[in-house]
Amino acid sequence: MIRAGGVTAFIRFYEELNLFLAKELRKKEVPCSFAPGTTVKKMIEDLGVPHTEVDLILVGGRSVPFEHRLRVGERISVYPVFESFDISAVSRVRPKPLRQTRFILDVHLGKLAHMLRIMGFDAAYSNSADDADIVAAALAEKRIILSRDRGLLKRKAVTHGCYVRSKAPVQQVREVVERFHLQKSIDPFSRCPECNAPLVQADREAVDAQVPRRVRQATGSFSQCPVCGKVYWRGSHWRDMAERLNRVLGFPVG
DSSP states (O other): OOEEEEEEEEEEEOGGGGGGSOGGGTTSOEEEEOOTTOBHHHHHHHTTOOGGGEEEEEETTEEOOTTOBOOTTEEEEEEEOOSSOOOTTTOSSOOOOOSSOEEEEOTTOHHHHHHHHHTTOEEEEOTTOOHHHHHHHHHHHTOEEEESOHHHHTSTTOOSEEEOOOSSHHHHHHHHHHHTTOGGGOOTTSBOTTTOOBOEEEOTTTTGGGSOHHHHHHOSOEEEOTTTOOEEOSSHHHHHHHHHHHHHHSSOOO
16 A cells, blocks of 8 residues: 555656645655555555556656566656647657547446547447446457446546546546547538437438438438438537637637
């Protein structure tokens, strides 16, 4: 068990990582005791910070991996994910980025999943999935886990994850867009918000029975979900959702 007040190693967390800490540990270097063979990853997570939130660990000014085993008297500096700088040549803790930005969300983030899908992002979600299901799917499908559960993100198998700090869906959307620099990747209304499947161009005659007459007369093209069969078009609902996205993100989309 790691505890403050020891004399064996000293650790300091920077910026938003302090939000995970007990008040007496925030924004200052604190002494911590540890059992022989303890890794820096275990120390960090025992103090409350998920490893997915860490971008750089310095021990005596030298970058070290999570597997670094602590030594008496070491001074440890822990930094959050950097938003504006590429530190890939320095950091030894971050896995390589995934080729595609794909998400899987825990059961508490259904509204966020819906909004991400509306913005065109692949966002897997099930309100019945447990932690083991989420981790297994994330690894098999190469997805980033979005969660408000620190315990889930602390699981050893998790390689790509993000702790969603806000409880409000609107703030959650902004948080994820900024964290992963998604501003230029938004492709609104290209994915089914219910099934998460990419929409396909629909043949007018094939969807005739599913579309109100007035819409058929006023609309030139339709999209359809290949999974649930739901038909979409750029009507008043589309415009309302576009305006909502504009307000949420603070810049025009669609």
